Amino acid sequence: MSKALYINYEKCTGCRLCELVCAVKHDGISNPTRSRIRVMKWEMEGLYIPMSCQQCQDAPCMNACPVKALSRDEELGRVVHDYDICIGCRTCVSVCPFGAMSFNAIDRKVIKCDLCEGDPQCVRFCDRKAVDFMSPDDVSIDKKREAAGRLSKAGKQASALVAEL
Amino acid sequence: MPLKRKIAYINLTTGEIETKPIPIEVRKKFLGGRGLDAYLLYNHTKKGCDPYGPDNALIVSGGILTATCASATARTHIMAKSPLTGLLGSANMGGFFAPEMAWAGFHHLVITGKAEKPVYLYIHNGEINIRDARGIWGKSVTDAQWAIRDELGDQEVKSMVCGPAGENLVAWANVMTGIKNSGGRTGMGCVMGSKNLKAIAARGTMDIKIAHPVEALEYNKGFIDHITSAKVNQTQGTLGTPFIWGATNSWGGIRCRNFQYNQCEYADDMEPERIDEICEETMGPYHMAGCFGCQVHCRAQHKIPSGPYAGRYEEGPEYTSQGAFGGETDTPRALTVLVGNHLVDQYGMDNLETGSMIAWAMELYELGILTKKDTDGLELTFGNDDAVIEMIDRICFRKGWLGDTLAKGGIQASEIIGKNSFDYLIQVKGMNNLHSDERATPGLALNIALASRGSDHLRSRPAIDLYHLPEPVLRKIYSTPIPYDGPLSSEHTEYIGKPWQVFWQENCYMAVDCLGICKYHTVFLGATLPNFEHWPKVLYLNTGLEMTPEEIWEVARRCNMMERLFNLREGLTRNDLKKGDMLNHRYFDEPTRRGAPDVVGRVIEKDKFIKMIDEFYEYKGLDKEGLPKAETLKELGIENEPSHLV
Numbered sequence: 001m002s003k004a005l006y007i008n009y010e011k012c013t014g015c016r017l018c019e020l021v022c023a024v025k026h027d028g029i030s031n032p033t034r035s036r037i038r039v040m041k042w043e044m045e046g047l048y049i050p051m052s053c054q055q056c057q058d059a060p061c062m063n064a065c066p067v068k069a070l071s072r073d074e075e076l077g078r079v080v081h082d083y084d085i086c087i088g089c090r091t092c093v094s095v096c097p098f099g100a101m102s103f104n105a106i107d108r109k110v111i112k113c114d115l116c117e118g119d120p121q122c123v124r125f126c127d128r129k130a131v132d133f134m135s136p137d138d139v140s141i142d143k144k145r146e147a148a149g150r151l152s153k154a155g156k157q158a159s160a161l162v163a164e165l
Numbered sequence: 166m167p168l169k170r171k172i173a174y175i176n177l178t179t180g181e182i183e184t185k186p187i188p189i190e191v192r193k194k195f196l197g198g199r200g201l202d203a204y205l206l207y208n209h210t211k212k213g214c215d216p217y218g219p220d221n222a223l224i225v226s227g228g229i230l231t232a233t234c235a236s237a238t239a240r241t242h243i244m245a246k247s248p249l250t251g252l253l254g255s256a257n258m259g260g261f262f263a264p265e266m267a268w269a270g271f272h273h274l275v276i277t278g279k280a281e282k283p284v285y286l287y288i289h290n291g292e293i294n295i296r297d298a299r300g301i302w303g304k305s306v307t308d309a310q311w312a313i314r315d316e317l318g319d320q321e322v323k324s325m326v327c328g329p330a331g332e333n334l335v336a337w338a339n340v341m342t343g344i345k346n347s348g349g350r351t352g353m354g355c356v357m358g359s360k361n362l363k364a365i366a367a368r369g370t371m372d373i374k375i376a377h378p379v380e381a382l383e384y385n386k387g388f389i390d391h392i393t394s395a396k397v398n399q400t401q402g403t404l405g406t407p408f409i410w411g412a413t414n415s416w417g418g419i420r421c422r423n424f425q426y427n428q429c430e431y432a433d434d435m436e437p438e439r440i441d442e443i444c445e446e447t448m449g450p451y452h453m454a455g456c457f458g459c460q461v462h463c464r465a466q467h468k469i470p471s472g473p474y475a476g477r478y479e480e481g482p483e484y485t486s487q488g489a490f491g492g493e494t495d496t497p498r499a500l501t502v503l504v505g506n507h508l509v510d511q512y513g514m515d516n517l518e519t520g521s522m523i524a525w526a527m528e529l530y531e532l533g534i535l536t537k538k539d540t541d542g543l544e545l546t547f548g549n550d551d552a553v554i555e556m557i558d559r560i561c562f563r564k565g566w567l568g569d570t571l572a573k574g575g576i577q578a579s580e581i582i583g584k585n586s587f588d589y590l591i592q593v594k595g596m597n598n599l600h601s602d603e604r605a606t607p608g609l610a611l612n613i614a615l616a617s618r619g620s621d622h623l624r625s626r627p628a629i630d631l632y633h634l635p636e637p638v639l640r641k642i643y644s645t646p647i648p649y650d651g652p653l654s655s656e657h658t659e660y661i662g663k664p665w666q667v668f669w670q671e672n673c674y675m676a677v678d679c680l681g682i683c684k685y686h687t688v689f690l691g692a693t694l695p696n697f698e699h700w701p702k703v704l705y706l707n708t709g710l711e712m713t714p715e716e717i718w719e720v721a722r723r724c725n726m727m728e729r730l731f732n733l734r735e736g737l738t739r740n741d742l743k744k745g746d747m748l749n750h751r752y753f754d755e756p757t758r759r760g761a762p763d764v765v766g767r768v769i770e771k772d773k774f775i776k777m778i779d780e781f782y783e784y785k786g787l788d789k790e791g792l793p794k795a796e797t798l799k800e801l802g803i804e805n806e807p808s809h810l811v
Binding site for chain 1: 232233234261268307311343344370371372373374375378379381382385386389393402451452453454455456457458459460462466478480
């Protein structure tokens, strides 16, 4: 089964290297507005969340596109965009629930994550693997383990409290 | 191209703004960042200008690599004549400001004059506006930044600001960006305050074309792998700089009780593991943040666990805050360090200078030079946590006689306090030393005596001297790119070879500051990290500029000499205790009282120390008085300064 981009925002350090390498890889230019992945920040909470295309199964962008410029590539598990068909109406930008469809105002065209043909540069450069590329089967297993760990810790604390009482 | 980024000249008195390209010959001579700032400062200020006055030039910059596809090009550099020292003022900070300014079209700003009312600058895609800042004047460092975002209606704006300390003209006020990224030392925030300039906001969406993007991307990957493979960076990326505390303190390299001891006892409460433990509940298992494009991510995140600031999000504390609010004042408790760190970040003042000034005042109080009347009843004794926190507040808001006096800076304060208070002030060129004690390390002592911005470790410290590396390893590092066949010693207590090491480090750090990258990416804490031989390629692939390692070395030497020329013009003389290359007498007269066997009982031997300075001057091309020889200036191509190329 094709791999998927998996974002664990708790690991993100907010450095935005993913934005830089995405723009350089696709356009040969350093400019975050050209990046397909963007890190949203709540600085006063120390919270950084990378946002990118989720390659939705039932993709709103695909459904909404009036000229069918967007289609599903089953091999790489992604939604692909065909510039030859695209009329630049930005309907996909409006309907995307994640804001992951962007409009590059410099070249006047929509941009989205294409998973770098199976070797996503954001993943390759992220030392913390806050952005990872893995089989969808594995996506939630680490999270399950972490959550289970928290439950177990809470359980121990609860029993300690009971013991104190 | 990054080489197309411009210089803007902004006169706050008249409101005139002029932008100019940076000629390629200027780039080749000074690259960018700190080096070009030094050139601009020398050319745009006049001898003896008042650092608090409109004639002082505040220069803000990114390096030549800023916002390119190189690793960690996050650094913003700020330069002006220092209100603290009357000599060179210089500050360097991480974060996201300089890259944003580069995407907005600028690499250097030269700000002169003084605004009539509080203003801030808004730099947006090639344009610069001067805007009313009356509504944000008085706000804390973070509140000011968020207020600017709200006013501009853009949450992606990055700002550098001065806090209340800068507005109140505290002589060592910082420039700040983000939560805790600090342009510290020498009072650059005070210069902002003196110009009625509350902030500079930047937002850019302009392209920076990479000269060879495919190769640059690949080279960057290798560069990052190189940097993250170093154990020292892996540890920094987990614990932040406080990981150094345990080793240096137990070894005996920390100033305690101002300068009475070289080790702080019972300091485990300040260890990063302990701070993580008490803050874990609020931040979760991952709690490190990074500056732009950096995979070292050395900024720890926490929420203050208890006390009046409980629940406040903060970053750090750095090793320097441990020393400033725990070590020097002998208050080695986590909460004191966390709260002290939080206050200086919010007020925008230098943690090192603040801690050092408080510790100095505490020693004067202990000696009876300051009395309870001078402190308005405050029991200013070592170990008094509340007094440390109270003094931070009093200095920032210039409350009471003592708060107001200390805020003027060490030398001025010592002249007001009188008696022999100056003898206890651990400073060089008017800037206090950080919290480290260099009596057992002549190489490090030489570094702080010669640093161009006053007693400081980030100008030329051969920090790897403490690792006792084998001589061949040292020789490989210190012979790149210029062959060195003189002596080198693996012993930190030795005097031989150290002048060359300090000279080499001075050029290494200058090169890094011109490129605009972080010192954790070069030979500072890690001996294996990149240096001169790695930079030509990253420079070429990103900017297209072809330079050899030797040429970058020459640029660094030239820029360091520009800083020296500025200091000499403003009154530096070799042996002047207030404006020279000389240490406080206590380094020579008072032996260390604590620490490891090769640390305890040591002083700096003055005759040997003076010989080291002579040797350093020779490498640098200075005469015995510390003045540049005519042939040195000619060799470096700066014999006709100021030359007004830009």
